[in-house]
Amino acid sequence: MYKSHQRSVLFLNNQTIALIDLGSNSIQMAIYNVNEDLRIFHEVERVKVAARLINHLNEQGFLTEEGIQLIITIFKEFQKTAEKFGTGRITGYATAVIRNSLNQEEILAEIAARTDIAISVISGYEEACYGYLGVINSMNAVEGITLDIGGGSTEITLFRNREMVHYHSFQFGAVNLHEAYTKEKRVTEDQLTQLRRYISDSIQTLPWLNNTGLPIIGIGGSAKNLSRIHNAKFGGDELKLHEISSIFSELSSLNVDERSKIKGLSKKRRDIILPAIGIVCQLMETARSPHFVYCDKTVRDGIMYKMLEDKQ
16 A cells, blocks of 8 residues: 555664654655664654545545545554554644645544544644754755745745755645646646746745755655656756756656656656656746755654754
């Protein structure tokens, strides 16, 4: 039912924590081995389901009963995995899909009643902040722009001297942009123009992004896929705008099935990759970024860093 990514690591004190990320495009659970005294943690297992919950939001803004039942089914599978690792507790957070659901309280109550898992809904600011913490605690970057493209929202932060000075959470992500602009099997030039214009107009509302000259640091699945495609096509860790634009042009010339042949592109992202790359291109143009790099840390990691910091 889901992908599992098991890691072989040294267990420090056998304290394990499971953290669920209830997102618009995917639902993931990471199991961490934690040493609070040393303020370190290792991911020992990760499971993921491409649930596309955002597609279960109806026109009135409510998550459907089918969507709620899908969450519960996945959570119960996650619990079985967590039990194998002797996990002490399972906690979790939800992002845009639950944040924007008009029946949010009902969703959380039903999840808690059926699975005994309490989910916290984090704000756009918190999502951006945790993403920034994941980056800043795993990279030596002094300044830059973080970019987290989700299924239903996109978070951007700007940091200087390793301190976050600006943030924003857009109410669009790879999935809802796909539904609005690129859901045809073969995308037309007019649809691509509308997509670019919408993203550009949205980014232009943030004057602090103009001409920064700062690199973009991408986190999450879309950034990972873009990095993999680039590595297969060009090689190297730093992605230049002209290279990313070339990838966008190539993908936009193919229909969804044909994109499966592109090395590095996950089949589960072949339909939503164009809006994601479109966001990267428009942001790099606005910010005059020298390059884009991928960071393998996520909001989950940022939450773990914050948790250990708070225990000091």
